[in-house]
Amino acid sequence: MNFDFADQAPKLMMLLWGLVAFAVVVGGLLFVLDAVPSFFARRREAQLVAASASGAPLPRRPKQREGFFALFFLMPTVLLLLIGLVVPAIRTTLLSFMDGSSQNWVGLDNYRWMFAEDAIVRVLLNTLVWVTLVPLAATAIGLIYAVLVDKARLEAVAKSLIFMPMAISFVGAAIIWRFVYAYRGEDQEQIGLLNQIVVSLGGEPRQWLLDSPLNTLLLIVIMVWIQAGFAMVVLSAAIKSIPADIVEAARLDGVSPWQMFWQITMPSIRPALIVVVVTISIATLKVFDIVRTTTNGNYDTSVIANEMYNQAFRYGQNGQGSALAVFLFVLVVPIVIFQIRNLRQQRREG
Amino acid sequence: MTTTTPPAAVGAQQTDGGTTRASRVRKRLNSRTATLVAIVIAVVWTIPTFGLFVSSFRPEPLLKTTGWWTFFQDPQFTLKNYQDVLFGQSASSGQLANYFVNSLVITLPSVLFPLAFAALAAYALAWINFRGRDWLYIAIFALQIVPLQMALVPLLSFFSRGVNLGGVTLLPAWNLDGAQNFAQVWFAHTCFALPFAVFLLHNFISQLPKDLMEAARVDGATHPKIFRTIVLPLVAPALAAFAIFQFLWVWNDLLVALIFAGGSDVTAPLTVRLAELAGTRGNEWQRLTAGAFVSIVVPLIVFLSLQRYFVRGLLAGSVKG
C-alpha cells in the first residue's frame, strides 16, 4: 500500500491544533476559575485585615460568586447549544408555518396536512408503536443480560457480543437485517436466514417486509438489536456499582436471587434505568436510517423522522418536513415532564 | 459463595430444613436456566453479524445467489471483497488508510470537546446554586429531540455565511480550506452531542454524596478544585461511558460528515468512503460486507479497552449508600 505520510501531515497538524485548542480552552477555563477566586480571596483577606485594623464592620462574603462560577462552567455548552440547536429549533418551528419553498406564510396548513393525509397519520401511529416497544424491549433484554452475565466467566466476551451491534452503524445494521429477511421464491434456494429456518421447518417462505403490521415489528427488532447493547452497558455498570456490602448482607439473609433482583438490584439501579429508557426513547423517536435502508417507509412502515427527511430534503417541502419535526418536539414533552418530576423528587431527597 | 451457615439465617433454616435442599436444587436450576437464557440471547444477537462476517469472505456471485450458511458445505473463500475495500479500484478516491486517518482526526476532538464541556456544565447544573438552573437543565435535556437533519442547514449557513443581523456582521464566515474543514466537523459534532452528554453526566454527578461536597466546601475548596479533584475521578466511569457512545456515534456518522467534511479524500471519513464503495448504481454491494468489518474494528477495540477501565472505575467510585 503506497501510503503517503506527507499527505497526512496537514491533517495531523490540524488534529494537533484541535488538541491544542482543547487544552487551551478547557485548561484556560479551569485556570481562570482557579485564579480569579483566589485573587478575590486575597483581596478579601486584605479587606478583612484592613477592616479589623480600622474597627469597621466586616464586609459580607459576596453572594454573586456562585453565579459567576456557573456562568463560566456553563458558557461553552450554552453558546454551542444556542448556535447548533436552539437557533435551528426556532427556525424549524417558524418554517413549519410556511410553504414548501419557505417563502410564504401558510398558517396551520402543514399541520392540517399532517392529520388529513392517511399516509401521514399512519406514520404518526407507527412512531407511537416504535417509541412504546423499543425502549421496553431493549431495556428489558439489556437488563436481563446484564444481570445474567454479571460475574459470570467470560463476562467481557459475553458483553462484547451484545455490544457489537452498537459498533455497527445504523445503515450497516439495516443491511445485515435485510439479509436476514431476504426472500426468494419457493422453488429457489433461500438466501435469507429467517426464510431458510421457516423452509427447513416445512413452511413456505414469506415476504417479511411486505406485510403490515408484522413488518413494523420486524424493523423494531433491528432497533432493539442495536439498543440492547447500550442498555446492557449502562445497566451492567450500575449493577457493578451496587455496594458489595449491601449485596453480601442480603445474601447472608438468605435472600433468593429473584428477591435480590427486585429488592436490591432494581432500586439501586433505578437512576441508570431511567437514563437508559429515556435515551432509547429519544433515539427511537429520531430513528430514520433503519427504515430508510430497509423499506424506505414503504408498505406502511414509515416513521416521523424518515418522513421528515423525505419531505424536507428529497421533496423540497420544507414546511411539511418542519411540521413533522415540531410534532417530534411535542412527542418528547411527556418525557420532559417526567424528567422534571424526577428532578424535583431528587431535590427533595437530596 | 460462602459455605458457612450465616448465624442470622440459622433460625429460619432450622424451622424448615426441607426447603434448603429444595432451594439449593432450585438455585442450581435457576442458574442453569440463567446460563441458557444468556447463551440464547448471545447467539441470537451474534448470528446476524456472524452471517455478515462469513459473507464478507464469499465470492460475489455466490453471495448474491445463496445463503451464507452454505459456506460450511461449500467453503469458497476469497479476500477480494477486502482487497477492493482496502486498496480500492478507483484512483480518484485514494487509499483507505487515508480515510482511516480522517476518521481519527474527526473523532478525537469530537469526543474530547463535548466530554469536557458537558462535564463542566453538568457539574454546574448539579452543584452550583444559581437561579433557574433546573429550568436550564430541562431545556438542555429537551434539546435532545431536535433532529440533526433540521440543524444542518442553519449550521452550514453559520459556517459559510457567518452571522449577520440587520446588515451588521456579528461573526464572519469561516472560509475554511482543505484540512481546516475538520474544525467545522468538530464544531458540529460537539453541538449535537452536548444535550445527551449533559444529561448522562448530570445523572452521575448529581448523585455524588452531598456530604462529600459540603465537606469539601467547608474545607475551603473552590468549585474548580472540587470539580477537578473530587468530581472528575469519581465519575470517571460515566466519562468513559459517554466517550464510548460518542466515539461510536461520530465514527459511524455519515450525515454530519457529508455536509461538513465533504467527500474529498482530504477530509471525508471512512463512512463516506464506504458509502461510495457500492458504486454509482449500488451494484457492488458485496463490498459493503467487508467494509462493515473494516470499520467495526476500531470501535470494538475502543470498547474492549475502555470496558476494563469502565467497570473498575465504577466499582472504585461506589461511595454512595
Add this chain to the structure above:
Amino acid sequence: MAIFARPRQALAIVGAVGLALSATACGTGSSNDSGNNNADSAECAPYEKYQGHSGKKVSIYSSIREIEADRLDESWKQFEECTGISVDHEGSGEFEAQLPVRADGGNAPDIAFIPQPGLIERFAERGQIKAASADTKAMAEQNYPADWLKYSTVGGTFYGAPLGSNVKSFVWYSPKMFQEKGWTVPTTWDEMIKLSDTIADSGTKPWCAGIESGEATGWPATDWIEDVMLRTQTPEVYDQWTTHEIPFNDPRVAEALDRAGTILKNEKYVNGGFGGVRSIATTAFQEAGVPITAGKCAMHRQASFYANQWPQGTRVAEDGDVFAFYFPAIDPARGKPVLGGGEFVVAFADRPEVQAVQTYLASGEHANSRAKIGDWVSANNKLDLANVSNPIDKLSVEILQDDSSVFRFDGSDLMPAAVGQGTFWKGMVDWINGRDTATVLQGIESSWK
C-alpha cells in the same frame, strides 16, 4: 497511535512536513504556469476559447462515484492541463438530498450534474442557480436536439446543457437462449405478448423485474409505466401528464398502468427466478435481470446502464450472453418512442471559469473524450459513433441519433420531487404489492399540489 506517545518527535515530524508542504505549494504554483505554456501546443488548440482562467478552481458535485467518477476526471484532464483550470469533482450517493442542503446553507458547489429537471426547476424558482452564459447556450444549441434543451429551461431561461444520457426503452434478453429455443426478438407489442405466452407455456417465467433500490425504491416501475404511456398515448399526452395538465388519475394513465399490469402483475409471467408478483417489490433492481443468465427468466425491461449489472464474465453483445432489444411500440406506424434520462450541467456560480467549464462540458470535445474512455452515452450530436466501443452504448447512441425516434425524458424526473420521487414511486410499490390501479392513481393525484 504510537505517534502520540512521543509528542516531541511527532511535533518535529509535523513541523518538518509542514515546511516541505509549503515548499510544494509553491511548486504547484509554478507547474500551473508551465500548464499555461502548454496552452500553445497543438494538443491544446481545441481549448483556446477557454483560456485565461489559469489557477482557478471549479468544484463539481454529482451522484457519480467510483470508477465512473475516475473516468469523468480523466475525461477533462487535458482540458485542465491546457487551461490551467482545476476541476474538482465530488460524487455522493446522497447527492439529491445533500445538494439542496448545501445550496440553502450557502455552500453550494460551482457546478452540479442534476439528473432531475424537476429539481432544476426548484432551484431556478428559488433563484439559487445561474442562467447559462451565451457561450454555453450557443454550444448547447449547436450540439443537442431541442427536445433535450427544453428540460433545463425554466421560464424561458436556459440553465445548462445535458451531459451523459441513457436510453430506458430496452428489454434485456439472452441471445443464446433465444437462439437455442428458436425464439425471435419481437418488434411489436403483440409479438412480445405472444412470445411471453410461448415462453410461459414452456415452463419458464418469461419476465423478471425488481424495483427495490434503497431510498429510491419504486423507480424501475415508474419507468415501465412511462414507457407504456409513451406507447399507448401520443407524446403530447405524455407531456400533459408529466406537467399535470391532465390529472394523474386520468383514464389514459389508468390504461397505461393496466397494460403494464398485464405483464408485471401477471403471475404467469413474473417473477422469473424470484417468486411471484409481489417479489418484484423486494427484488433489488441490480439483481432483477440476473436470472436471465441462469435461464430462469427470459426478458427484463431496464435501461442501457443495466449493462454494468451483469455478473462478471457476462458478455454483453448482440451475439453474446446478454443483449437488449428495443422495447417495441404498440403501433409502429406512430414512430419510435424512446424513453431516456440523463444529467444536466447546472451552475450555482457565474464566475467566468465556471462558465468556461460549463461550455466545455457541452462541447463535442468533451463528449468524445469521455466516450473514448468507455461505457458512455450522450445525446450530443458531435459524438462520433466510432468512439463508442460498448455494443449496447452504440445501440443507444444510434437510437438517440435516429431521426424517427421520438425522445421523451423520464417522466418521474420531470414531476415535482414530492410526486416524481415520492408518491409516484411509493404508489408503484403499493400497486405491485396488490393495491388496485384506481386507488393508487387517486393517491398520487391527491399528493400533487
